[in-house]
Amino acid sequence: MVHMKIAIIEDDPLLSKNLKLLLENEPGFTVLATFPSADGILPKVKRLIPEIMLVDLGLPGISGIEFITQAKKEMPQIDIIAHTIFDDKETVFTAIKAGATGYILKGCRPQELIDAFNEVYHGGSPITPKIARKVILEFQNFEMNEKKNLSIVEEDILKDICHGMTSTEIADKLSVHSSEVKNQIKQIYKKVQAQTTTDKATKSINDLIILSSREKEILNWIKHGKSTWDISQILQTQLSH
Incomplete structure (x- = not known):
């Protein structure tokens, strides 16, 4: 039986409340605490000893990435899932390099978030x-x-x-x-x-x-901002000729 101890850092009070309700509704999930910011909370987190933390990156004061860096330095055993709206390359890789175990974009389906926690708990990186x-x-x-x-x-x-x-x-x-x-x-x-x-x-x-030449070509289009729809249209045009 899973018994997962969780802490949430999220500055949006409504989202924080909904996340807590969602996770506590799952058998074996326990939300130990929710925090509206990362300022000064590390001593509290160390006393609570959560197994997994869900951390918003766009926090007031100390940023989520700064907190992840500090938390992983002092509590390397804790797994941290970055939960954010930011999908730019710099933020993604700064968070991963800071020690985030997973990176989940806000707006995902509730089950995706539940699956992400289960994946982390069982040794994966969602x-x-x-x-x-x-x-x-x-x-x-x-x-x-x-x-x-x-x-x-x-x-x-x-x-x-x-x-x-x-x-x-x-x-x-x-x-x-x-x-x-x-x-x-x-x-x-x-x-x-x-x-x-x-x-x-x-x-x-x-x-x-x-990679095949076609795969390299698709990767290049993605890198230059082409959407899936754009790429499908390009491919259809090439095939028609």
Whole structure:
């Protein structure tokens, strides 16, 4: 039986209340506390000892990313899910490198959030598809620290994430248990955390993932802001000729 101890940091009082109600409605979920900001709460968190924290990044005062950095330094055993509206690359990777175990965008379905907590609790790193795409593009632009290459399985998983597949679909395709896929995604997170800063980026995606020419073309369109609808129209035009 799952017995998950949770703390929430969210400055929107209505959202904070709804999140608490949602999580406490789940069997085995216990919300120990909710906080409207991260200012001065670390001593309280250390006394509560939650297993998982849901942290808004756009907090007043100390930012969510600053709090994640402090919390992971003093309480490395705690898993932290970033819960935010921010989907820009800089925020995503700063949060991951600060120590976020997962990155979930606000506005997701309630069940997605419940699934994210369960995934973290069982050793995974939940990541929404939109953010997953930013992870794979990060490997296009960054040189891995100490030249840590991706495993064959990680390469396959990144390719499938890029195409919008879920961890369950990837597990079915690779004929492995879903926990194995979740573990591989967690390893990818760790490698992102080990990367250098953007101005030192030099490594090509060709050194990390073997993609077809069409996949590279699609990745390039995504990188330049093309939507799924735009890309489908381009592909249909190319096929018609």
